[in-house]
Amino acid sequence: MSLVYDSLARWSVAWSPTQVPALGLHAGSPTMRTSQKDFNDAVSQVKLLKEDPGNEVKLKLYALYKQATEGPCNVPKPGMLDFINKTKWDAWNALGSLSKEAARQKYVDLVSSLSTSSKSPSPETPAADRKPPEGNSLVVTSEDGITTIRLNRPTKKNALTTQMYHDIIAALQAASKDESTITVLTGSGDYYCSGNDLTNFTHLSAGGLEEMARSGEVLLRDFVDCLIDFPKPLVAVVNGPAVGISVTILGLFDVVYATDRATFHTPFSHLGQSPEGCSSYTFPKIMGSSKAAEMLLFGKKLTAQEACARGLVTEVFPDGTFQKEVWARLKAYSKLPPNALRISKQIIRKQEKEKLHAVNAEESSVLRERWLSDECMNAIASFLSRKAKL
């Protein structure tokens, strides 16, 4: 998985000296004094948790452990690009002058609550209350002349992992050669897509951040090139809110159908990033330069109706009938002569293919620089430590 997640998981092992567990004694008794033994027991108990408690909790545990054992944060703040250590430092530093004893108590209480909540669900737990497995993040089907590429990470709002970019490229390449007439991109669950998975930035190889940014640039460029060159009608079925790159690439689709629940958000400045997906060219062309600037510079979030009025969306449907109406329409269109559709699409795209490729190359290169900036690092660290949401 991602470096931050892995690293945070490693921290929990790294900080846990070997002592004996004896938890539950302090749950609901915050005023009771915590002995060193209780604290040591809680530290050991962390290693026995059956479920990963998630980054936010691991950060809290880390900070409380440091405060309980070393007192207030007393080490220099790591540099901006030392992203993981900076997040840990921030969490510890945020505890200010909390006493060692209070930190021990909070640590014990937190571990106790975790050990209670991580007990296995009873057999009666209804299936609907359980999170669906994160199995196939991309599901590709072909039926009635339509190849559908479905983003399928509903618990992560269909955020795009590095693997998913590769898989979408492969799916598009296959769809360009299959028997289908139309290709559709859509999402599972309540979101269309929450954009780039922000944990992608934490996959560091031996080449470090520079290498991560370089390989990101190449992948982004390949991904968008593939959309520019896609030879058949490409339709976005926007089943819910769309964020970031899932919005910008819409300018490269032939038709965009949206539920009235959808929103369109490109918060690049908030994230210290810059536009991609050829949106620096397609958006001003589609909606005019000042409307495009409002979205791409200031991150104005559009409703589906607004996006339709600006020409980014072809048509908006009531959420209740969205799937039925859209698929009925697409099935009818898929019966049109495939060669005529292909040739017409290509002649329309041909006029500016070269321009789009040049824009894509430049946007990808600019983004590589942005990914290495303090502004971007801070924004991502903030999201990962759950201080920020859109």
Ligand SMILES: CCCCC/C=C/CC(=O)SCCNC(=O)CCNC(=O)[C@H](O)C(C)(C)COP(=O)(O)OP(=O)(O)OC[C@H]1O[C@@H](n2cnc3c(N)ncnc32)[C@H](O)[C@@H]1OP(=O)(O)O
């Ligand atoms: C090859 C590289 C190409 C790179 C191209 C660059 C593209 C630029 C972009 O796409 S910029 C846009 C990036 N996206 C975001 O900034 C969105 C971040 N997410 C949010 O702000 C919110 O999650 C939300 C507004 C989308 C939804 O909020 P809500 O409260 O409804 O839900 P949760 O926040 O609880 O989210 C549920 C779980 O999903 C995880 N998640 C959502 N979006 C992302 C994401 N983009 N990256 C990683 N993870 C995401 C979220 O962390 C929750 O996970 P958890 O249950 O494990 O906590």
